Amino acid sequence: MTSPAVSSRALPHPARDEIRLEGILHALSDPMRLQIVRELAAVSDELSCSHFDLPVTKSTTTHHFRVLRESGVIRQIYQGTAKMNGLRRDDLDDLFPGLLDTLLDAAARQVVRLGDRTGGVG
Amino acid sequence: MTSPAVSSRALPHPARDEIRLEGILHALSDPMRLQIVRELAAVSDELSCSHFDLPVTKSTTTHHFRVLRESGVIRQIYQGTAKMNGLRRDDLDDLFPGLLDTLLDAAARQVVRLGDRTGGVG
DNA sequence: GGCGTACTACGATGCCTATCGTACGAGTCG
């Protein structure tokens, strides 16, 4: 009633205090998920799941996004049929200052060093 | 000879260029291994495996140290029957500047925040 | 040589997880 414009399908997110460092590290230890986070950081905006062209099926993509959400790395919101994904920068920077930027920098350095194409940012 | 004093049993370590960020994150996503790294960083020296009083058997302890070594986080050297462990600060700081310190800081903050005893440093 | 300590190697076990395929629900557009 009050806000019928967007879908009200709610997605469970961990509260800020429930975010654990081990969970973040585990989530980012997967190359696919690390790439997702790099792309999200590059646009500093929200992207739909379908924006990402990952070399896995949609089922697996859903799985990876859920891992990122449940670990507290990203926030997911439905907008119609699309599900928008954004980094939880505010929460992460508050809990672990500098962690996200350092991890992103480390990932970028590795891409440069290895000449890897996993970045996909550019 | 030049250095016959210590055992020559060699342990396989990844070269600096072989160290991967994903491997580091995976290694540190385990609470036990994160605690080991925190203790090593606290003493900024080398510690034997038996120094650590982990709530697992020696077999499991060996396993965790191997994961840390094979991911490039620590260096292991035999000294007689003991096996000394030290952080690969030089390599890590060169490959990923600030990463190790940021991760250690994040871990410390979490211990303070959660009132957790997993630190064991003090 | 004999003994004790420190660590390893190997096999087993149970859980977690990355992946897939298929069937389904939610929303948009004609």
Next chain:
DNA sequence: CGACTCGTACGATAGGCATCGTAGTACGCC
């Protein structure tokens, strides 16, 4: 309504991994 797109849920599968126990190796000491 009907069709299409986006994403989910569920089951299956294969591989990884944290853990253990036991047997064994390397080293130092007496």
